[in-house]
Amino acid sequence: MLQAVRIVALMLVVLFGGLWAAAWLGRGEGEGPGESFGRLVASLFGGGMPAPSAGVQMPQGMALGGPFRLVDQSGKAVTEADFAGKFLLVYFGYTYCPDVCPTELGVMAHAMDALGEDAARVTPVFVSVDPERDTPEALADYVSRFHPRMIGLTGTPEQVAAAARAYRVYYAKVQRPEMTQYLMDHSSFTYLVGPDGRVRALFRPETAPEAMAAAVRGQLRGA
Numbered sequence: 001m002l003q004a005v006r007i008v009a010l011m012l013v014v015l016f017g018g019l020w021a022a023a024w025l026g027r028g029e030g031e032g033p034g035e036s037f038g039r040l041v042a043s044l045f046g047g048g049m050p051a052p053s054a055g056v057q058m059p060q061g062m063a064l065g066g067p068f069r070l071v072d073q074s075g076k077a078v079t080e081a082d083f084a085g086k087f088l089l090v091y092f093g094y095t096y097c098p099d100v101c102p103t104e105l106g107v108m109a110h111a112m113d114a115l116g117e118d119a120a121r122v123t124p125v126f127v128s129v130d131p132e133r134d135t136p137e138a139l140a141d142y143v144s145r146f147h148p149r150m151i152g153l154t155g156t157p158e159q160v161a162a163a164a165r166a167y168r169v170y171y172a173k174v175q176r177p178e179m180t181q182y183l184m185d186h187s188s189f190t191y192l193v194g195p196d197g198r199v200r201a202l203f204r205p206e207t208a209p210e211a212m213a214a215a216v217r218g219q220l221r222g223a
């Protein structure tokens with residue numbers, strides 16, 4: 001019996017170690033291991049799905065999202081109740097991000113454009129995982145560069161950590177000796193949140209804007 005437990009434990013260690021190693025080796029340029037790991041898991045997760053939508057549908061019973069307390073780019077305290085009844089496209093990142101965040105927020109903005117009139121039912125949201133530097137003022141300037149209706153959210157480190165936990169977002173500070181400014185390693189999914197505050201679908205990095213828009217439109221029709 002003990003032997004069997006040991007073997008199973010060993011197999012799990014090998015499996016996760018292998019996944020992490022594959023993620024490490026398969027990293028894109030400038031991509032952290034966390035981002036790469038998330039991408040790999042998402043590709044496994046979405047691998048067996050039919051291809052009509054770019055979004056990975058959330059399996060029944062898997063709850064992501066939910067209550068949060070944050071501060072918006074005008075400095076106003078907000079909770080999930082302020083967004084009740086609305087569809088949201090949500091991305092967690094930070095304004096100092098050199099490449100991944102601007103790319104993904106650009107995708108989100110293009111998906112909003114591709115939605116046409118349906119975009120009125122969707123609010124694009126950027127949540128900072130770097131509250132130390134991402135003040136409401138910094139966010140206001142940043143989000144306005146991507147979409148006129150994009151909302152920026154930040155908060156205390158505890159508030160941000162709680163929101164990230166609810167969405168299973170990974171983030172960590174990375175200080176490289178050759179750089180004066182630290183980086184944030186972070187997972188890089190875009191979430192479609194339904195009017196009930198729960199995640200309906202998630203999009204892996206580098207999803208095509210048109211595919212994202214099509215998946216969002218599918219959810220809007222079903223609502």
Ligand code: NI
Pocket residue numbers: 093094097098099100101102186
């Ligand atoms: Ni980023």
